[in-house]
Amino acid sequence: xxxxxxxxxxxxxxxxxxxxxxxxxxxxxxxxxxxxxxxxxxxxxxxxxxxxxxxxxxxxxxxxxxxxxxxxxxxxxxxxxxxxxxxxxxxxxxxxxxxxxxxxxxxxxxxxxxxxxxxxxxxxxxxxxxxxxxxxxxxxxxxxxxxxxxxxxxxxxxxxxxxxxxxxxxxxxxxxxxxxxxxxxxxxxxxxxxxxxxxxxxxxxxxxxxxxxxxxxxxxxxxxxxxxxxxxxxxxxxxxxxxxxxxxxxxxxxxxxxxxxxxxxxxxxxxxxxxxxxxxxxxxxxxxxxxxxxxxxxxxxx
Numbered sequence: 001x002x003x004x005x006x007x008x009x010x011x012x013x014x015x016x017x018x019x020x021x022x023x024x025x026x027x028x029x030x031x032x033x034x035x036x037x038x039x040x041x042x043x044x045x046x047x048x049x050x051x052x053x054x055x056x057x058x059x060x061x062x063x064x065x066x067x068x069x070x071x072x073x074x075x076x077x078x079x080x081x082x083x084x085x086x087x088x089x090x091x092x093x094x095x096x097x098x099x100x101x102x103x104x105x106x107x108x109x110x111x112x113x114x115x116x117x118x119x120x121x122x123x124x125x126x127x128x129x130x131x132x133x134x135x136x137x138x139x140x141x142x143x144x145x146x147x148x149x150x151x152x153x154x155x156x157x158x159x160x161x162x163x164x165x166x167x168x169x170x171x172x173x174x175x176x177x178x179x180x181x182x183x184x185x186x187x188x189x190x191x192x193x194x195x196x197x198x199x200x201x202x203x204x205x206x207x208x209x210x211x212x213x214x215x216x217x218x219x220x221x222x223x224x225x226x227x228x229x230x231x232x233x234x235x236x237x238x239x240x241x242x243x244x245x246x247x248x249x250x251x252x253x254x255x256x257x258x259x260x261x262x263x264x265x266x267x268x269x270x271x272x273x274x275x276x277x278x279x280x281x282x283x284x285x286x287x288x289x290x291x292x293x294x295x296x297x298x299x300x301x302x
Contacts, residue, residue: 003037003060004285007044007067012274013282017289027051036060040288042067042281043074045273052077063294065284067277069095069143069268070218071298072191085284088296089142090276091268096146098267099186099216100154102239104130106212106261107184131155136182139189139217140169147186156184163194179206187217201226204236212237216267219244224254231259241267 002020004010010022020040023032027043027050038058043051045067055061055077064078065085078084105111107128116123133156137144140160148158159178165171170178172194179185185207189195199213199222207213215222219242230236232253239261243254246265254260280295287294 002039002289003034004040004042005032005034005038006042006281008278013278013285017286019289020285025054027054031057039063040065040285045268045277047073055079063284063288065281065294067281070190072218072220075298083294084298085294085296086298087277087280090273090280092143092146093272093276094270095143095188095216095267096150097270097272098241098263099147099188099214100150102214102216102241102261102263103135103184103186103212106214106237106239107133111261112258130184133157133183134159134181135184135186136161136178137186137188138172138175139187139195141188141190143216144186144188147188175203176206179203180208182207182211184212184214186214187221189217189221191218191220196220197223199223199227201229204230207236209235210237212239214239216241218242219246228253228257231257234259241265 004016004020004022005025006022007026009024010016016022023034025032027046027048031054035057037060039060039062041058041061041063042065052074055064061082063083063085064074066074067087067090069087069091071084071086075084107130109127131154135151135156136159137147138161140162144160151158159182160169161172161175161178162169163172187199197220201223204226213236222244224244227238231238237259241263242265243262248254248262254262284294
């Protein structure tokens, strides 16, 4: 009997395949008594340290299937010989929607309207449109492609960058040429040694005046001090779903800058998440039970 740990009731995925038994564990309660037997572990979606701290106590573990696209918080805890799979594709819809929402809200100054409404102010103004803009997507994977699909129809031009060049997609070393052209830069890269603090003072200096940086990737991708300096000078705008540190302290200057729009790391947290997460887990369990290769295997640095 293959033992599985799920962070939700197995009934939500129609049960587990024959030959499997699922126990519930979401890091908020006690460990199931099957810790010495579990082979397939699906950690809870919340970034709770107990979700990863339990892994060394699972001697029979063979697979960790995350519900997150990024695995930087889990990778150091996964022992050699244990297969790590991410949730590539699960967050594409939600994160892409938020990336476009943040872009439109920042350009059209929606936060200003909300602040004006609190004081009963009718403050007419002409603001920036997404139409006719050049949007640079940095990290053109499945989420980046989903962002572009949602930009279709907004009459903007999309530029694409990924780690490796391919047809229609430039490599990261093309950024010095592309950044000065971009009106909006949307970050969808994973955290790797190459992308950590990639958006530094030099990167930001290459963006033209009043350009908008949108981060739906990870806070570690951006040098926070460099970004604070640029928005404080009034040169750039930012819309951030992720920050470093996170949560952002209440007294942090990014909160107080009217050129910065912040959402609390909710890129994947929408009603679209669970149906897609359930489909992935159901398929992965079926594959595991049948001895088929699992999807989304993380064997290198993405």
